[in-house]
Amino acid sequence: xxxxxxxxxxxxxGSPYAHRAEAAxxxxxxxxxxxxxxxxxxxxxxxxxxxxxxxxxxVLLHGDRTVCESLVIAEYVDEAFDGPPLLPTDPYDRAVAxxxxxxxxxxxTKPFFMAHWxxxxxxxxxxxxxxxxxxxxxxxxxxxxxxGGDRPGYLDIAASMLGPWRSVVEEVTGVxxxxxxxxxxxxxxxxxxxxxxxxxxxxxxxxxxxxYFTKNKEMYRAGVRAMLQQ
Amino acid sequence: xxxxxxxxxxxxxxxLFGSWASSYTHRVQLALRLKGLEFxxxxxxxxxKSNELLxxxxxxxxxxVLVHGGRALPESVIILxxxxxxxxxxxxxxxxxxxxxxxxxxxxxxxDDKLGPAVGAVFASMGEDQEAAVRQVHENxxxxxxxxxxxxxxxxxxxxxxxxxxxDVVLGCGSYWLAVFEEVTGVxxxxxxAFPLFHxxxxxxxxxxxxxxxxxxxxxxxxxxxxxxxxLLGLAGAGAAAASAAAAAPAEAPAAPAPAPAxxxxxxx
Numbered sequence: 001x002x003x004x005x006x007x008x009x010x011x012x013x014g015s016p017y018a019h020r021a022e023a024a025x026x027x028x029x030x031x032x033x034x035x036x037x038x039x040x041x042x043x044x045x046x047x048x049x050x051x052x053x054x055x056x057x058x059v060l061l062h063g064d065r066t067v068c069e070s071l072v073i074a075e076y077v078d079e080a081f082d083g084p085p086l087l088p089t090d091p092y093d094r095a096v097a098x099x100x101x102x103x104x105x106x107x108x109t110k111p112f113f114m115a116h117w118x119x120x121x122x123x124x125x126x127x128x129x130x131x132x133x134x135x136x137x138x139x140x141x142x143x144x145x146x147x148g149g150d151r152p153g154y155l156d157i158a159a160s161m162l163g164p165w166r167s168v169v170e171e172v173t174g175v176x177x178x179x180x181x182x183x184x185x186x187x188x189x190x191x192x193x194x195x196x197x198x199x200x201x202x203x204x205x206x207x208x209x210x211x212y213f214t215k216n217k218e219m220y221r222a223g224v225r226a227m228l229q230q
Numbered sequence: 231x232x233x234x235x236x237x238x239x240x241x242x243x244x245x246l247f248g249s250w251a252s253s254y255t256h257r258v259q260l261a262l263r264l265k266g267l268e269f270x271x272x273x274x275x276x277x278x279k280s281n282e283l284l285x286x287x288x289x290x291x292x293x294x295v296l297v298h299g300g301r302a303l304p305e306s307v308i309i310l311x312x313x314x315x316x317x318x319x320x321x322x323x324x325x326x327x328x329x330x331x332x333x334x335x336x337x338x339x340x341x342d343d344k345l346g347p348a349v350g351a352v353f354a355s356m357g358e359d360q361e362a363a364v365r366q367v368h369e370n371x372x373x374x375x376x377x378x379x380x381x382x383x384x385x386x387x388x389x390x391x392x393x394x395x396x397x398d399v400v401l402g403c404g405s406y407w408l409a410v411f412e413e414v415t416g417v418x419x420x421x422x423x424a425f426p427l428f429h430x431x432x433x434x435x436x437x438x439x440x441x442x443x444x445x446x447x448x449x450x451x452x453x454x455x456x457x458x459x460x461x462l463l464g465l466a467g468a469g470a471a472a473a474s475a476a477a478a479a480p481a482e483a484p485a486a487p488a489p490a491p492a493x494x495x496x497x498x499x
Contacts, residue, residue, distance in 0.1 A: 091315035
């Protein structure tokens, strides 16, 4: 388990997926160098070379190894480096954490965020679905501060979009789906996640994130409209 | 030897809820056989799911679900990793090295998120739409072929090395549908000349005893596939979008017009 080869992360500011990879490194205590892509320019040769399949961030470079996909990176970081465990040790608890991470990825994220961006009648359906699914996830907190227990872990990393990004999207769209009164646990979790000491280096500056989403607002709305027409 | 909690739970009974034509179910059956684990099997009628299944998988209401000592595990790839975590000393499915594990996981996602839906789209479409879907399948297979030829899996007989591992189980339990779909649609998907290494891998995979024990007889699969294609093309007449959505999202909730059994397992790979 050598951590001596250099660790670099190809990311871009504002990407919740890149954040997951950074969060894993921060929580594990692994030093790394951030290589920020500039979205306005075309994707760098480095990125295209190291993620030819998907051409996306994040990409973790560890010595001569390349790891792609945020949740795959999170598990890799957990297994390749010494440090506090990100996944639980019990086999069943590990399966539960993976299940809910997969749920966030493949089931919850799209309708939940669509409910903020979509306008008009279509919004209602996404909101209803998003709230039903959110309730299932929220129940997994089970009275703990984090999904991982006392401190954030793999599932918190997977859910990170529901923290800093949700808050900014609510402000930019003027739509709040997860209301404080109805989802106190999740809202408190989001505050605890954003203010966690170990995560401080990788939590995006809120003003900067807000500016980023505000600037790209019309692009997101257009993308959402196009998706609905398919 | 002292009975650690791990050993005690290893002794607890295993029960698998599945469906005979579901490649996701086959993944778990194959993994259990490879690990030499005994299990009870319950065939589910996907048109009329048992209360037991719904209780064990309330979120997705799907097969496969593995119940171990009363605790339920859904989602095939999660189940496979659980088997390795719970029986670490028995015939591991994942490699030991963290980077190799990351590669296996990455390509499992590729199989389920890209290749599977692309093959499903071929099966659910006709004409120009199908041609586009076939091109997508070929692009995806080309990526895998490249990894076998000079990438992550270069020189290996199986993705797991000398023996099959997680990725072989995931890709393999589904790839047998390729030949079935080729027969039913008349479309060539895996050309031995275009994808020689993938073709050779699949042949070696299907020759394994545990695999032959798990995959249903080809004439049953053909009959089943013909029925589903007939139904999907009937839907395509009514609304192409619904059919290709049902086909392209096998892991998601069934599209309204498709009966539950077909949408659950019809075009999974």
